[in-house]
Amino acid sequence: MKRFWIPARYHHPVMRGLNYALAIILVPFLAGIAGMSVRIVAGMRADPNPPPFTGALPAPPAHDPTKHTAVVIAANSGTEGSDFLGPYAVLAHSGAFNLYTVAPERRITHLFSGGPSMRGVDFVPHYSFAEYDAIIGSNPDLIVIPYLPFREAPEYQTIMNWIRAHAGPHTILLSVCVGARNLADTGLLNGRRATTHHYLFPFMELLYPDVRLVRGVRYLEDGNLISAAGVTAGVDGTLHVVERMIGADAARDVARQINYPHTRFLDNPSYNAPPTTLALLASPLTNLRLIAAPLFNVFLSGYRLDSDQVGVALYDGISELALASVVDTYPRAGTLIVNTVAPEREVVLSQHGLAFVPRWSFADAPRLDRLILPGSPNDAAAAAFERWTQERQQITVERVHQGSGYAYAATLMDMARSEGSAIATQAAYQLEYPIGTALATAPRYRPELLVRLLILGLAGLVVAGLIERRRVSRGSRQR
Known part of the structure; x- marks a missing residue:
């Protein structure tokens, strides 16, 4: 009788070991890719654009001719949240400015978090450009330019023209983060020195060769142009502006009010800037850990089982910095969807008069995984959110800013405790926040994610064992 044999490649112990190893890796990998894809699709389906709002709007703050005038630019199409709210809060705490937010139109405007397609906070500026020109009339003493990402939007050239027209001989221009690119688009940076977010340097060098870029500083002054590095460095750049325009004592008093721990940058703006992405890729073997860590962090998000619906409470008197620190940080853990919530969908005035519009009221909010209460609300506001979450959401209100520390x-x-220090460290890297080693006390990753990864690996091992057993059985029948 003719004999059939299992091919030799299936008998070899090394090949069997490789088959098992491949199964142990492949099953968790495919599960992670599937989970990550689901989360990405869910995040893309979460519309960042604010729904229509027809409620009453507050009057802009009164103008005091004895004070300097500062405006913070916003694009109705979208503006980076921390770039906008950080400088606004610093200038407001100084009490030395007529402080206005201006945009092409006075309508509900989106502050995005992390990326321009991500949901953040909605607000209404104090003035449209036309209203500012009609009511205030004079050039501002300070124009703050946060990151305005939608350069193809019809309004973009309107913003560029307004900045150029109002950059008078005595006007200071402060760009924050990638706002340096927006300032460069006005042409006012040509031949001047500037800094920006560490991601942007290679692109700025390519697209704006006339701009003299400087790395390794939190902010940089070149005459009436001041530029701040990435995201959270906008606070340092604005404190420097306060120091220059009002005085060193005023700047340090603002830093004290906001509990800012890095006042050393007022004396010396030098710091160890993160390496750019292209610099990492230029030496992939040397920088393997720095390249692999964020990729693994994103991949690990595929093993989460919650739906990523994060609620952020809005209440009258909310700290702009506390709010920015929440909505611009947690989404960097993955495709988290920010849902701002208030008892009613009506204007909520911040600590210094910004008109926020919540995305949801208590009556129509979606099912949430978390509700974060930023800052230090009064007892009545906190109690309202506590009652609502217990009765309607069955979750606990999270007070992440209890104590006297700096909001970010x-x-x-808190992010390190809830998501793991690796995720929080990556967020700090993107935000360019000098957190140091403070996050090292938390576990590196969420234990349950690693357990799921291990279980999937064991499932792969079982699958490989069953396949091997079936092969052996088939070979025996053939013989």
Whole structure:
């Protein structure tokens, strides 16, 4: 009788070992890719554009001719949240400015978090450009330019023209983060020195060769042009502006009010800037850990089982910095969807008069995984959110800013506890926040994610064993 044999490649112990190893890796990998894809699709389906709002709007703040005038630019199409709210809060705490937010139109406007397709906070500026020109009339003493990403939007050239027209001989221009690119688009940076977010340097060098870029500083002054590095460095750049325009004592008093721990940058703006992405890729073997870590962090998000619906409470008197630290940090853990919530969908005035519009009221909010209460609300506001979450959401209100620390440091520490220090460290890297080693006390990753990864690996091992057993059985029948 003719004999059939299992091919020799299936008998070899090394090949069998490779088959098992491949199964142990492949099953968790495919599961992670599937989970990550589902989360990405869910995040893309979460519309960042604010729904229509027809409620009453507050009157802009009164103008005091004895004070300097500062405006913070916003694009109705979208503006980076921390770039906008950080400088606004610093200038407001100084009490030395007529402080206005201006945009092409006075309508509900989106502050995005992390990326321009991600949901953040909605607000209404104090003035449209036309209203500012009609009511205030004079060039501002300070124009703050946060990151305005939608350069193809019809309004973009309107913004560029307004900045050029109002950059008078005594006007200071402050760009924040990638706002340096927006300032460069006005042509006012040609031949001047500037800094920006560490991601942007290679692109700025390519697209704006006439701009003299400087790395390794939190902010840089070149005459009436001041530029701040990435995201959270906008606070340092604005404190420097306060120091220049009002005085060193005023700047340090603002830093004290906001519990800012990095006042050393007022004396010396030098710092160890993160390496750019292209610099990492230029030496992939040397920088393997720095390249692999964020990729693994994103991949690990595929093993989460929650739906990523994060609620952020809005209440009258909310700290702009506390709010920015929450909505601009947690989404960097993955495709988290930010849902701002208030008892009613009506204007909520911040600590310094910004008109926020919540995305949801208590009556129509979606099912949430978390509700974060930023800052230090009064007892009545806190109690309202506590009652609502217990009765309607069955979750606990999270007070991440209890104590006297700086808002971003407290938020990143909470993120390290809830998501793992690796995720929080990556967020700090993107935000360019000098957190140091404070996050090292938290576990590196969420234990349950690693357990799921291990279980999937064991499932792969079982699958490989069953396949091997079936092969052996088939070979025996053939013989």
